[in-house]
Amino acid sequence: MIDVHYWPTPNGWKVTIMLEECGLPYNIVPVDIGGGDQFTPEFLRLSPNNRMPAIVDHEPLGGGEPLALFESGAILEYLAEKTGQFLPTEPAAKYSVLQWVHWQMANLGPMMGNANHFKNYAKNIIDDPRQLDYGTKRFVGEVSRLSGVMDAQLAVHPYLAGAEYSIADIITWPWAFLIGRMLDESMWDEFPSLKRWVDEVGERPAVVTGRRVGRELGKRELTEAEEKARRELLFNQTNEKVRAAREAAARANA
Secondary structure (H helix, E strand, C coil), X not given: CEEEEECCCHHHHHHHHHHHHHCCCEEEEECCCCCCHHHCHHXXXXXXXXXXXXXXXXXXXXXXXXXXXXXXXXXXXXXXXXXXXXXCCCHHHHHHHHHHHHHHHHHHXXXXXXXXXXXXXXXXXXXXXXXXHHHHHHHHXXXXXXXXXXXXXXXXCCECCECCCCHHHHHHHHHHCXXXXXXXXXXXXXXXXXXXXXXXXXXXXXXXXXXXXXXXXXXXXXXXXXXXXXXXXXXXXXXXXXXXHHHHHHHHCC
16 A cells, blocks of 8 residues: 555646556545645655655565655656556666656746746735736746647657656646646647647546545635735745744644
């Protein structure tokens, strides 16, 4: 059994979709990132970067003690190796997949996260509209550029790494299907090959099921004070703020 420390976000969906695709049994352990669960001592032992998802495989590849992993890219590569699925073993094909996995981790995910911050959250934090406009233009522009990168690749290949569905598609889709909301739904006309791929991957039964995992989590409406506390917790983190959150969590669990 694999424990998945999870919250229903694009990064969380990567892992649940992969587990569904592989047919592996798993158990969801909620990590309420708006409530500070990512700072508890128990979670930090699994994910020292205080970010979810993380997994604990109680029957790990190669045997031995339970194996804990954080970072979604590492988790998907591990699960692919464990099951022999969605990652070729032949070197050229394998690294064709892995280059797109790393591309997503370094580019699409971070840029969309920053674009979402400036479009939807920063207005509650930044008073100077010039700062807000610059940040929005910078990161939304990057999302548009990266959409073009994917569209060009998918114009000549059915999947991101070539002819076969792989962890490159699994790790990228949870962010890519939200691009229309980030830019504008009309933008799909500019990226028809990307839209074709988003729709086709989105119809896979494992993708449908994996994205629905934990839909009920976090649906409670927050008070204004709770929402303010949540923003303080999630954004503008520094070492001092994170250390204070960790110390508070440790005291609460003492």
